[in-house]
Amino acid sequence: MGDDGRSGPLDHGTFRGHPGPTRYRDVACGRVDGDWTGRSVQLAGWVHRRRDKGGVKFILLRDRTGLVQLAFEPEHTPQRVMEAASSLNPEDVLWIRGDVESRPPEAVNPDMPTGAVEIRVREMEVLASSDPLPILVAIPPGEDLPSEELRLRHRVLDLRRPELQRNFVVRHLATNAARAALARQGFLEVETPFLTRRTPEGARDYLVPSRIHHGEFYALPQSPQLYKQLLMVSGFDRYFQIARCLRDEDLRADRQPEFTQIDVEMAFVGEDDVFAACEQMLVDMYAVTLDRAIPVPFPRMSWAEAMESYGTDKPDLRIEWRIHDLSEVLGGRGFGIIDGALADGGRARGIVVPGGGSLSRSRLDAINDMARAAGARGALWLKCTDDGYSGPAARAVDETAGARLQAEYGLSAGDLLVLVAGPDSESSPALDVLRRQLGTELGAAGEGEHWIWVTDFPLFEADPETGAPAASHHPFTMPVDVTAAELLAEPFAVRSRAYDLVLNGTELASGSIRCHVPELQRAILEVLGMTAEQVDARFGFLLEAFRYGVPPHGGFALGLDRLIAMMVGVSSLRDVIAFPKTTAARGLMEGAPSAVEADLLADLGLRLADAGGADGD
């Protein structure tokens, strides 16, 4: 926010609730509009900027609602107050009383909600003064932000920036809209425990030692998955919760050890019912918060189609290009790389890149490297020109092939063809990367939001290291049309009733119709390598509950942090979480985690295993 207050970022039309008068103020700073002219007001806020102009001093006073200009003039302001104003520092906290006056016409600022008035100050009290600032709040336009580490350390000051505060207003509004939309559809918000039983689901649990029961531990919830299913068995019919979840994962730049999901479960439903509930919620969130309509129902695409045409289960449909199977067109023409891949049971798949002939030679040379970085053995390209074909794959294109590429796949002069030959497990990720990377470079990504439900996931996928079956989504997903015996015999052939909601290539939500048949559930857990004893030890309470009348049910969990980040247009989750952790899972402001006294550990029946220990910083 510059001196001109042009961004007024928190004066949000749909945010009707705003702070009212209190003992220290008659009105919030950003709400002193023309209606107040001629009245005496008391105000309170922070010194945003000070400006001296001749004998007059101007101060922009700031609170969450915006800025208002204070004027200290010798004619109206007592000498004592004039002097005190001279020594004010940025971020001092002021109380003032003064008269609201219209600004002279030449001084009116039409871009600032309070730009038609100023306050002639008569009384002032410094409620709290500020030491020199380690990072600025009022950052001049065009100036870079301080480093993120410094800003996280001084998070309290960074959070005063109006740009950041706006994110939390949006988060508040969007979360409220989600709650209201779900409540209207008959969902009850029910709180589930934080001190739970450890039920290994994939990621690592955070553990909490019990002081009363030495040697026993609670686990913090990775999600309320089992509790929400149990609520369905309890007849709650429709549940939701804005649920904090915790996972002790090795962190990446875009992960946080704790995150928030909109967690939803419904009884007596199929996919259509779950999708409709989720869509209605999102429609309301966008309408209330951003005054924007999103088109529903969202289109659906099977996992198989997504993998075939986009090489990924989260296709970014802003880029229209699709992956084609060119095995038949290009195979058997004596081009070794292709023929060899086909002979090994692989395929030759490719993307037509319209206008891709304009890419520089160095960019073209990078294509092979990009494919290798994504796990393929390499990629080939060819340019289509008026004079024929050039590039590493040109040899594979004879006259017949060229005619088919033009007729069936639209390849024409100026275009590029990118090819990957090999098994789908290599070509899909490579072509996914190439599609997104080249699409971005060539400006092929359209505007707007492309929502899509991806459905019919396989129930299991092979663990990349061991090849053993692992749950594609999670182990509580209903398989499609299969008996327990069939599932055990051929697990990789089983499809599931799992689905993802994808927005512009980002997986926002994930869910499934759950397995409510105990013997199928046991078979799934057996495929995952658990013995009957392990199943009983870990999930016995779920399977026990299923014995007494379990309704068909399903639901989803939507990542709220990521959705809000996309709504406000920031890339880092740390910009939509008030007190985030670093990638080393540290809270830099408060200094967490921290060492504790040995007697506290003794109370918990624990000792440190070693004095040193790995430090991940």
Place this chain on the structure above:
Amino acid sequence: MGDDGRSGPLDHGTFRGHPGPTRYRDVACGRVDGDWTGRSVQLAGWVHRRRDKGGVKFILLRDRTGLVQLAFEPEHTPQRVMEAASSLNPEDVLWIRGDVESRPPEAVNPDMPTGAVEIRVREMEVLASSDPLPILVAIPPGEDLPSEELRLRHRVLDLRRPELQRNFVVRHLATNAARAALARQGFLEVETPFLTRRTPEGARDYLVPSRIHHGEFYALPQSPQLYKQLLMVSGFDRYFQIARCLRDEDLRADRQPEFTQIDVEMAFVGEDDVFAACEQMLVDMYAVTLDRAIPVPFPRMSWAEAMESYGTDKPDLRIEWRIHDLSEVLGGRGFGIIDGALADGGRARGIVVPGGGSLSRSRLDAINDMARAAGARGALWLKCTDDGYSGPAARAVDETAGARLQAEYGLSAGDLLVLVAGPDSESSPALDVLRRQLGTELGAAGEGEHWIWVTDFPLFEADPETGAPAASHHPFTMPVDVTAAELLAEPFAVRSRAYDLVLNGTELASGSIRCHVPELQRAILEVLGMTAEQVDARFGFLLEAFRYGVPPHGGFALGLDRLIAMMVGVSSLRDVIAFPKTTAARGLMEGAPSAVEADLLADLGLRLADAGGADGD
């Protein structure tokens, strides 16, 4: 809920949102009213009860919204379905299709929302069957509930009871109403972390070992106290959160290791502003949820007045009796117990119990024991009769004293006077207990809800064991009119701007105007026994933030679990928490806490200190 469905407990007038049609049903069971007559419907739900009457079978089908009667009659129901209906068990999950018919006039049940119709079943599928039940869901009227331990173990079944489900509907509605009321007043809901820094505040923290930073621990939040104060320093102006809090306390019957509070903080406010915000929230919660008006503003009473007149800081004003200082009336009359107490600097305080003369001799004899159990050396009583005074304290009442007791304190024939002589620290708790106990026995507690703000608490109280100063509320409370030097010199003389909200003798909320003056804050922590180094290590990040412009601020935290319990009229918090813990902090259903593998502990850099360990069960 009996067979007649008379309680219809979830058909809550103000709960407009209700589950709509899905793949398995056209309408929820409890919503099949007369408008559906003549139509074919599909329904789904649980078998609540079965009744055979001649060749006709009736089943009450249940879901969250209520009951509806299914009729299986040979004329309309296929033979195959008739047979299947014969083997249905309670809590089987059914899907049916049938025709909605008006019941014959003599069969209409006016007390059941669906009592004018029944469904003639044509098709049926058992979606899931139930094993024989360990505890009943449809408990016959007048029959006792199973033991609480059994019900907690089979919580999923117990939660099906309509009486219990109703509590969660009220909780959902009340929580939503609180959110809406606060949002309207300009509060933003902001989520604060669960993995926090340990900042010892009184109760024990639950600790979470860090896997990345061996030997370091996060603490789970006992409350978001410091974060919400930091949000005020960040200029968020008004914050709230429905916040889960965790305390590793030795549990009592009415405590849970995790609980939920409505957590509120406001900047630029005094007590009036905080009270008004809280009162408006409660008005809306009662209006929306129970359609009941509560009178605001709530009356206020100083801590000193509460202790003087009621012997407690949470007076139950349903009982009007007050404690009087009778030292002057009864002292110096040669009655040793009283004169001795006065000589030691104590007082003789008492309560006039109207109609207390009717108490039996054994109840009168118990008065002394009750006082001793509450920590006093004993209590005396006297009866006022038409013939004078009788009882252990009669000797202290001469003619003058008797006349004054009658004229000034309303003692008259048939009444009882209860006396405790000694220091206030003994007489207050004893008279508080006697007042509530005798008030209840004699039916002196009026109806209704008596809300009261108790204000002006002392800043410190003496630790009962060591006599050292301990924070009466918490260490972040603003002292009244005192310098840091005065505070350090005479800590027990300092009053504070702390307040409690009390409803019928229960402390529902607690809060304060916070100390926003760093040097006063440091002095408070010093009085609590911390060195400057300890203050910096524990609260440095708070005091650091206070250096850069801290607004005056204050707030409160309200115990949501207790409030909901009082709204729905249950005494146990376990009836308003979906998955509660036992007093030994165990989750009986899921089996938490539980042992974990040694290698997981090794990953955390921990070892068990001993194989055995104390077990608190």
